[in-house]
Amino acid sequence: MEIILTVLFAIGIVVWLVFLVDALLGLQNLEPLEREEELEPGPLLSVIVAARNEEKQIKASVLSQLKQTYQNVEWILVDDRSTDQTGTIMNELAELDARISVIHIENLPKGWLGKNHALYTGALKASGKWLLFTDADVEYQPKSFAKALHYFERQRLDHLTAAPNLHAKRFWLKTFIAFFLFGFSYYKRPWMANNPKSKIGTGIGAFNLVRKSAYTAFGTHEKIKMRPDDDLQLGMKLKRAGFRQRIVTALPLIEVEWYGSLKEAFTGLEKNTFAGLNYRISMVFFAIVGVFVTNVLPFIAVFSGNKTIALLSLGNIALSGIHYYLIIKRMTVFSPAMFLVLPITALLFIYSIIRASCLTFKRGGIVWRGTTYRLSELREKDKA
Numbered sequence: 390m391e392i393i394l395t396v397l398f399a400i401g402i403v404v405w406l407v408f409l410v411d412a413l414l415g416l417q418n419l420e421p422l423e424r425e426e427e428l429e430p431g432p433l434l435s436v437i438v439a440a441r442n443e444e445k446q447i448k449a450s451v452l453s454q455l456k457q458t459y460q461n462v463e464w465i466l467v468d469d470r471s472t473d474q475t476g477t478i479m480n481e482l483a484e485l486d487a488r489i490s491v492i493h494i495e496n497l498p499k500g501w502l503g504k505n506h507a508l509y510t511g512a513l514k515a516s517g518k519w520l521l522f523t524d525a526d527v528e529y530q531p532k533s534f535a536k537a538l539h540y541f542e543r544q545r546l547d548h549l550t551a552a553p554n555l556h557a558k559r560f561w562l563k564t565f566i567a568f569f570l571f572g573f574s575y576y577k578r579p580w581m582a583n584n585p586k587s588k589i590g591t592g593i594g595a596f597n598l599v600r601k602s603a604y605t606a607f608g609t610h611e612k613i614k615m616r617p618d619d620d621l622q623l624g625m626k627l628k629r630a631g632f633r634q635r636i637v638t639a640l641p642l643i644e645v646e647w648y649g650s651l652k653e654a655f656t657g658l659e660k661n662t663f664a665g666l667n668y669r670i671s672m673v674f675f676a677i678v679g680v681f682v683t684n685v686l687p688f689i690a691v692f693s694g695n696k697t698i699a700l701l702s703l704g705n706i707a708l709s710g711i712h713y714y715l716i717i718k719r720m721t722v723f724s725p726a727m728f729l730v731l732p733i734t735a736l737l738f739i740y741s742i743i744r745a746s747c748l749t750f751k752r753g754g755i756v757w758r759g760t761t762y763r764l765s766e767l768r769e770k771d772k773a
Contacts, residue, residue, distance in 0.1 A: 391695050398690070398701035401683060405708035408575045412712055415580030416719055420540075422551055422639040427458060427535035428542065434462045434534060435517030435601070439507035440525035441469040444478060451482050451489070453528040459535040464489040465514050469507040470497065475525075490514070501614045503760055508619070509610035512601075520604055522597040522623075526645055527553065533642040537598055540637065547603035547632035550582070550624055551596040553643035554722055561737070562651050564727045567717050568734040572680070574716045577621075582628060582636045590628025591636055594620035595645050603632050615767055617661040617755060640722060655741050660757045662745035668767065673746045677739050683709065684735035 436454060440447050451464065466489060468476040476493055483489040492510055497503055508522055519538065541549045555570075557563045573579070581589035597620055607630055616622040628634045648654040666672035683705070691702040714725040727734075749755055754763040 391698060394690060394693075394698050395695075395701065397682065398687065398698065398705055401687070401705045402701065402708060404683075405705060405712065409708055409712050409715075411578065412574060412580075412715055415578065415583075416715060418583045419580050419719065420637050422533075422536050422540060422637040423641045425536040425540045425543075427532055428539035430459075430461055431538065431542075432461065432518035433516060434459065434519045434521060434538065435512075435515035436462060436464045436521045436523060437467065437508055437511035437515060438464065438523055438525055439467045439469055439504050439511060440471065440475050440479070441503060441507075442471050442473045442475055443525035444471075444474040446526035447475055448478050448482065450523075450525055450527055450529075453530075454534075455486055456531045457529065457534040458531050459538060462488060462534065463515070463517060465511040466491045467507040467511045468493045469503050470494055497760065502617060502619070502757065502762060504757075505610045505614050505616070505619050509614070512604065512609060515601065518601060520599045520601050522594075522599070522620075524594050524645065527595045528644050530642045533639065536642065537596070537639075540635075541598060541600075544635055545633060546635055547600045548590075548592075548624060548627045548634040549596075549598040550591060550593045550620075550634075550636050551598075551639040551643055552579075552593055552636065552720055553595040553645050554640040555647045556644050557647065557723075559650060561734075562648065562654060563723050564730055564734040565651055565654055565737055566647055567713075567721060567723050567727050568684075568731070568738055570720050571713050571716050572738070574720070575712070579636055582624065582634050585633065588629050590625040590634055592620045592622070592624025592627075593636075596639065596643055597623055599623075599627070603627070607632065615762070617664045617757060617762075617767075621665075638719065640720075651737070655744060658741050659745045659748055660755045662742055663749045663755070663764075664767065666742075666746075668764070670746075673742060676742055680735050680739050680742075685732045685739075688732040 466479040468479055479491045483491050494507060494510060497506060512520055537549060555566050557566055577591060578589055579591040581587040582591045607627055612626055613619050613622040648657055666676060687702040687705040690698050693699045710728050713728045717723055717725045749764060754761055754767060
């Protein structure tokens with residue numbers, strides 16, 4: 390066992406060094422949107438907001454958008470079969486501003502996930518040069534649109550996505566969000582979207598800004614109609630198709646409460662955890678083992694009586710800690726000191742993977758916003 394641990398932690402140090410170098414280089418090219426100039430009055434921007442049972446958030450989100458300094462905007466609010474007051478609130482918002490139009494969807498066509506179909510339906514009605522796909526719980530500072538559009542045009546982009554401030558009130562939820570971003574950074578390497586030579590792309594649901602001509606040429610949301618991780622897939626597939634893309638940070642400009650509690654986070658991750666692991670049991674196993682070996686085991690083995698194992702464990706902890714610090718300081722407003730409870734948070738994340746995967750198999754699919762989507766259909770559409 391000691392030989393296995395020695396080899397494992399020695400490999401771990403090499404892997405963390407690779408991750409660290411990659412992060413250092415990547416973060417240098419990850420620009421903060423708040424430093425960008427504002428675009429003067431220009432072409433029409435179409436903002437598309439899809440919502441299902443979002444009566445608590447939709448009004449504040451849209452009102453924050455109406456305060457934008459960039460005024461040549463139209464809003465297309467899509468009520469996706471809501472059973473609460475979401476549709477009514479959308480109608481009331483439309484009465485406040487003539488630039489707002491509302492679409493009420495009553496039925497979901499076969500072969501579509503609800504949100505993807507709603508965004509697609511909104512895009513079909515859009516008249517703007519640019520399309521901004523955003524969520525119903527996102528709040529914007531007044532200069533957000535103007536700065537994003539200036540950056541978009543200056544960089545001659547087809548797609549721009551922005552990392553918002555993921556607001557959280559409770560400590561363990563903050564640590565969970567921080568760990569999610571930490572793991573996402575070395576699993577998906579989002580900064581590679583800024584490398585025109587790379588085929589790695591990314592997308593964030595809070596802010597996906599796309600040139601309409603590129604969106605149409607790409608194939609619209611019909612290309613990802615059954616992907617629960619539609620935001621990420623939109624960015625990934627646009628980049629692979631050769632469209633010019635970048636990711637920026639926008640912590641002072643865009644804010645969203647990802648989840649209200651840790652319990653809500655576990656529930657929310659039910660829909661896309663298995664999809665993010667390509668619907669493969671082998672990937673689920675790899676993820677669980679990988680997280681445990683890299684983020685839990687070193688914190689246990691550091692107390693080993695074998696000095697070599699203890700030192701190698703300490704090396705793993707130190708390198709992962711530096712990586713954690715870099716990501717959390719750049720991608721959140723949280724304290725990097727949360728690294729002190731990393732092994733506990735890692736175990737919570739492992740639990741979320743196991744829970745989501747087991748529920749997906751038990752249900753034969755995913756349940757999202759009150760609609761059940763069969764696993765067989767999700768897999769079939771993903772291969773198409």
